[in-house]
Amino acid sequence: MRSIRDLGSSHGWRLQRGVLDDGREVFAKTGAAASGVFASEAAGLRWLGEAIAVPEVVEVGADRLVLSWVRQEPPTAAAAERFGRSLATMHRAGAAAFGAPWPGFIAELPMDNSAAADWPSFYGSRRVLPFLRMARLPAPDVAAVERAVERFAEVAGPPEPPARIHGDLWSGNVLWSGESGVLIDPAAHGGHRETDLAMLELFGLPYLDRVLGAYREEWPPAEGWRERVPLHQLHPLLVHVVLFGGGYRDSLMNAVRRVLAL
Incomplete structure (x- = not known):
């Protein structure tokens, strides 16, 4: 990974924003998780993504979930x-x-x-x-x-x-x-x-x-x-x-x- 920035934590997981070697921006949740949490979230995202815009699952493992970064805008x-x-x-x-x-x-x-x-x-x-x-x-x-x-x-x-x-x-x-x-x-x-x-x-x-x-x-x-x-x-x-x-x-x-x- 080319660079990484800490975004704090949530539910005991470390949240980070990073840039991969190929230039893609990503969001990562890492750390100890109940067995299957990240795999479950990845499966849900992929399933919902068949019908609506969701972040791409870049990588998923027992201790991490890496998603494409979402550039936020003000709601209208x-x-x-x-x-x-x-x-x-x-x-x-x-x-x-x-x-x-x-x-x-x-x-x-x-x-x-x-x-x-x-x-x-x-x-x-x-x-x-x-x-x-x-x-x-x-x-x-x-x-x-x-x-x-x-x-x-x-x-x-x-x-x-x-x-x-x-x-x-x-x-x-x-x-x-x-x-x-x-x-x-x-x-x-x-x-x-x-x-x-x-x-x-x-x-x-x-x-x-x-x-x-x-x-x-x-x-x-x-x-x-x-x-x-x-x-x-x-x-x-x-x-x-x-x-x-x-x-x-x-x-x-x-x-x-x-x-x-x-």
């Missing part, structure tokens, strides 16, 4: 609209099943990507309940989440085929470049497309109204999708409780109450 309304249309295109590319043929991770936390027959059972058994067990919530909170899970089939809306989703689509995983959004750090799998839309709403995104408007023009979500946003936010909120503690408990339980009221 036009870029947001283009991203909304691209996101719909990616979702429509579909998946073979709810799940993925590689082990799943969100940050450093493992996720079960084994297939399930339908989305409500996949979401309950592979996403919500495992993280509920890790969250160490008070017994009444656990019981409330379990009651919500029991309602998933009833409140999930019309059945849809598996969509090709990012799976961790908060604003920090959307880089603005080339007059669109570029996806990074996926927890990619075959899931429900409303999950990505709900995640964008959870922590906000520049020009989100333009993103969602363009998405709806390209592929309108099923009726009632707005009311189902809290359902799809249960998993990311549980992830945040596990990673960062009880500060996210109130947001989680508010979403649970809204699901129970559907």
